[in-house]
Amino acid sequence: MVSDVLKIGEKELNNRLFLGTGKFSANKYIPEVVRASGVQVVTVALRRVDPEYEEENIAAFVPRDCILMPNTSGARNAQEAVRIARLARAAGCGNWIKIEVIADNRYLLPDNEETVKATEILAGEDFVVLPYMSPDLAAAKKLVAAGAAAVMPLGAPIGSNRGLKTKELVRILINEISLPVIVDAGIGRPSEAAEAMEMGAAAVLVNTAIATAGEPVAMARAFSLAVEAGRLAYLAEPGEAVEYARASSPLTGFLRD
Amino acid sequence: MKVILNGKEEQVEAGTTVAGLVKLKGFNPDTVIVEFNNELVNQENWDVTVLKSGDRMEVLRFVGGG
Amino acid sequence: MSFYEVYEQFRGFDMESFFKRVTGAQVKKIITKNRLTEFDYLALLSPAAEKHLEEMAQRARRLTVQHFGRVMMLFTPLYLSNYCVNQCVYCGFQAKNRLERKKLTPDEVEKEARMIAATGLKHLLILTGESRRESSVAYIRACVEILKKYFTSINIEIYPLEEEEYAELIAAGVDGLTIYQEAYDEEIYDQLHPAGPKRNYRFRLETPERACRAGMRAVNVGALLGLHDWRSEAFFTGLHANYLQDTFPEVEVSISPPRIRPHLGGFQPKVKVSDKNLVQYMLAFRLYMPRGGITVSTREPVWLRDRLVKLGATRMSAGSCTAVGGRSVNEHDDGQFEISDERSVAEMARMLYRQGCQPVYKDWQMI
Numbered sequence: 001m002v003s004d005v006l007k008i009g010e011k012e013l014n015n016r017l018f019l020g021t022g023k024f025s026a027n028k029y030i031p032e033v034v035r036a037s038g039v040q041v042v043t044v045a046l047r048r049v050d051p052e053y054e055e056e057n058i059a060a061f062v063p064r065d066c067i068l069m070p071n072t073s074g075a076r077n078a079q080e081a082v083r084i085a086r087l088a089r090a091a092g093c094g095n096w097i098k099i100e101v102i103a104d105n106r107y108l109l110p111d112n113e114e115t116v117k118a119t120e121i122l123a124g125e126d127f128v129v130l131p132y133m134s135p136d137l138a139a140a141k142k143l144v145a146a147g148a149a150a151v152m153p154l155g156a157p158i159g160s161n162r163g164l165k166t167k168e169l170v171r172i173l174i175n176e177i178s179l180p181v182i183v184d185a186g187i188g189r190p191s192e193a194a195e196a197m198e199m200g201a202a203a204v205l206v207n208t209a210i211a212t213a214g215e216p217v218a219m220a221r222a223f224s225l226a227v228e229a230g231r232l233a234y235l236a237e238p239g240e241a242v243e244y245a246r247a248s249s250p251l252t253g254f255l256r257d
Numbered sequence: 258m259k260v261i262l263n264g265k266e267e268q269v270e271a272g273t274t275v276a277g278l279v280k281l282k283g284f285n286p287d288t289v290i291v292e293f294n295n296e297l298v299n300q301e302n303w304d305v306t307v308l309k310s311g312d313r314m315e316v317l318r319f320v321g322g323g
Numbered sequence: 324m325s326f327y328e329v330y331e332q333f334r335g336f337d338m339e340s341f342f343k344r345v346t347g348a349q350v351k352k353i354i355t356k357n358r359l360t361e362f363d364y365l366a367l368l369s370p371a372a373e374k375h376l377e378e379m380a381q382r383a384r385r386l387t388v389q390h391f392g393r394v395m396m397l398f399t400p401l402y403l404s405n406y407c408v409n410q411c412v413y414c415g416f417q418a419k420n421r422l423e424r425k426k427l428t429p430d431e432v433e434k435e436a437r438m439i440a441a442t443g444l445k446h447l448l449i450l451t452g453e454s455r456r457e458s459s460v461a462y463i464r465a466c467v468e469i470l471k472k473y474f475t476s477i478n479i480e481i482y483p484l485e486e487e488e489y490a491e492l493i494a495a496g497v498d499g500l501t502i503y504q505e506a507y508d509e510e511i512y513d514q515l516h517p518a519g520p521k522r523n524y525r526f527r528l529e530t531p532e533r534a535c536r537a538g539m540r541a542v543n544v545g546a547l548l549g550l551h552d553w554r555s556e557a558f559f560t561g562l563h564a565n566y567l568q569d570t571f572p573e574v575e576v577s578i579s580p581p582r583i584r585p586h587l588g589g590f591q592p593k594v595k596v597s598d599k600n601l602v603q604y605m606l607a608f609r610l611y612m613p614r615g616g617i618t619v620s621t622r623e624p625v626w627l628r629d630r631l632v633k634l635g636a637t638r639m640s641a642g643s644c645t646a647v648g649g650r651s652v653n654e655h656d657d658g659q660f661e662i663s664d665e666r667s668v669a670e671m672a673r674m675l676y677r678q679g680c681q682p683v684y685k686d687w688q689m690i
Contacts, residue, residue: 020323027321045322048263048315049289057288058319071322083295087317090297091290141572158323175358176569185323207323251380251633255599 004235006202008180009096009128009149011067015040016197017227018069018182019220020207021058023159029216030061036217037224043069043098043205046084046091059093069130071098078117085122097122098152098184099131108158112139116146123147132184135169140177150179152205155196156186159208163192167199174200190219190226197230258310269308276303278314290317325529326566330507330559338365338555345371354378359611364561367607368554376603383609383635390614395675396638396683397668398446398478400620401435402647402659403427403466407452409519411505413550415586415659416452418519422657425647426457432469434651440473442642442668445685447474448501450659453482453521460488464495471496475688478541482520483530489537498689499541500534502527503579507559511551531567540687541575542567543618548601549583549592557604561611568612577616577638580604584622584660598627602634609635621664628664632678641671 005012018041021030034042042062049055062068070088075081078101085097099122101114115131116139123129128149133139135153143151153170156162163186164170174181180202187193193204206223213219259266262278269278275298279286291298292315298306308314345366353363354375366372367379404426405416415422427435439447447470451458463481470477478499479492489500506512509524516522531542544563546556560578568576580601583592605617619628619636621643628639643665644650645658666674672682 021321022323024321030321043322044319046290046317047320049284049318051282051284055285055288055318055320057285058321060288070319073322087290087292087297088319091317091319093319138572205323211321250377251384251630252376252602254630255376255602 004231006180008130013040013203014038015224015227016203016231017193017224018043018184018203018205019210020205021062021211022207023211024216025211027056027058027061030058031063032217033210033220034063034066037210037220039066039220039224041067041069041096043071043207044093045071045073046088047074067096068093069096069098071100071132072118073100073102075099075101075118076103076114077101077111078114078121081114081118082121085118085127086125089127095126096128096130099129110134110154112136115139116142119143119148120146130182135166135173137169137172137176140173144177144179148179150182150202151177152182152184154185155183155192155204156188158185160186161188161209162186163188164195167195170196170201171199190222193223194226194230194233197227198233200234203227258308260308260311261313263314263316273308274304275306275308275314278308279303279316282316284316288318290319291315292317325532326563327525327528329562329566330509330528333559333562334509338552338558341365342369342371342554345369347371347374350375351378354382354610361558361562361565361611364607364611365554365558367610368557368603372607373599373603376599376606379606379610380602380634383606384633386609386613387635387637391616391637392681393679394681394683395632395636396446396686397444397641397671398448398476398638399439399442399444399640399642399668400448400450400480400645401439401470402450402645402649403432403463404451404454404458405647405659406454406457407519409453409521410517411519411521412515412517412588413505413547413583413586413590413592415588415657417588420588424457425656426451426462427466427648429465429469431648431651432466435648436470436473438650439642443684444642444668445474446476446478446687448478448480448499448640450480451482453519455482460484460491464492467492467495467497475685478543483527484533486533486537489534489539493538496689498539498687499543499575500531500539501543501579502530502534503545503547503581504528504560504563505547506550507546507556507563508551515550531563532570535567535571535574539574541577543577543579543616545579545581547581547583548596548604549594551594553594553596553600553604557607561608564608564612564615568615575616576612577618578608579618579620581620581622584663586660601627602631605631605635621662622660624663625666629674629678632675632680639671641666641668 015038019039020043072081072084099118101111119129130150132152140151156165182203183196183201184205188209210220350372406424407416411417480501564576616637618638620640646656675682
């Protein structure tokens, strides 16, 4: 069996489903979800503490052998993202960072330009940078040049569960970008995760669809199986849909040997 | 004297340390991260970091996120 | 990393063995793919693919119409000077050949320009031999200053320059570069160029990259078919075009597949390149780079050029003349090679319309 590990930074991953930990009805589901799906990369966020509420430390719910990937959610520009990243690392989170720079509260669409700036600064400080972005080839190329370890284009707006609305643009990134392309945001169903993987995505990141499902643990397992199915299908090289030539006069009949 | 904690003004007594303020506010010292004037302060240094007027403190923790 | 490093990766590749392993089933599958790898391209250049030319042609035709429309861009060459210090064994202008050496004066440039402009063409290709003394960058630039009054797009096919020199010509109004590696095989290249600056294989190979870095808008590359195994040369041309497109996404990349024509000096092509071979090359390239341009010159005869219109060509020359100032001044002089298709611009236009194709005289203007 040929090995199909996903290499990011110095880590080798066997599971191509990444898990977001927001929106769960209770943090106690998280370790069960991780166990059921086998995910190895888990995102968390950094927030101000409100002393009125007794809050649990989310990191305590994430199994030790997972890679914790803090995101810079809340950052509205590159400087804020950089600050959050440095804090997260200093707090003992490892050096993986998901850059999320959003200055749009209606759709939560990322700001590609600020994301590129943040990537450049943080990659220069030895972070393993996974930037969340709007699928745009020119921006993706800049992220590669800036030192990103992967690119994470959105499938649809965060939380929308609308699936791979950006399919054609993501396909272009998969074709043209040499880094792993990880579809992040908007995936609502396991079939959509499979779709992304069949196209050649390196991995998918799912949060809302699992966290808000009636049975998060079962849904996590479904997603994990779907990601695996999609990946196997991609590796098995499905035949392309054949274009049947319309009846038309031959173009090369005039050639003789 | 006045300091800024998580974006809000707070009145504290002179000589209060970071550790003191954390305890006063009821934060759980095991789960929070403290940024003091834009720099992270490790828990072992909270006792020896004394607040001055106008200092800014952010008390943060990891939460669920996508 | 320059293209030379890409070339080195494939230099020792055993194409013979690869070709033996290509099956008809694989070829059929490749023809339906949306994005071909370089090995898919090579498979389409293989002998096994010859039985599938019609399928390749149908797909290539659809791709050409989709990406370029039912149009053909027309242009013409203007030879400014045939002074040359190189001794390329296959070229009519090489230093050892006895012919009248000439270069156009500003007045003659103006006269040629007026005659060409009267045909309606707006895209011009200017050529010189390699002589920094006779056709210096300053001379070429002075010609460009005159020509840009008449033409909205000027493409240069001259000797390799340094990046700053390209920048200078671009500032003067040049927007396209044509440069043929002649032979991508480094050993063969060495044998074909016994003397002169053109002996420097790598400098020539990296020319399009220097031009692109200087801001050139379009580049056209290619090998001179007949000098070496055409499948190999076609493969490396495709690799080169693909590399340029990847490295300089903002540049318009195209290729030319010129076949050696009779010329002064009597060099005989080592390799026969049949019409079928030429068509296979064009079709394979179209499938490999759907947006890559293909330029077909008047080296090819009338009846073949007419059929190439529907086989992937996107630019064609018309009203051509390969002698210096051959339209206005030196009508009987030796040209660089013998022209096969002597049709005027108007005749070419009529032929194109008959095939449901619109001739385009002006595609672009720098403002």
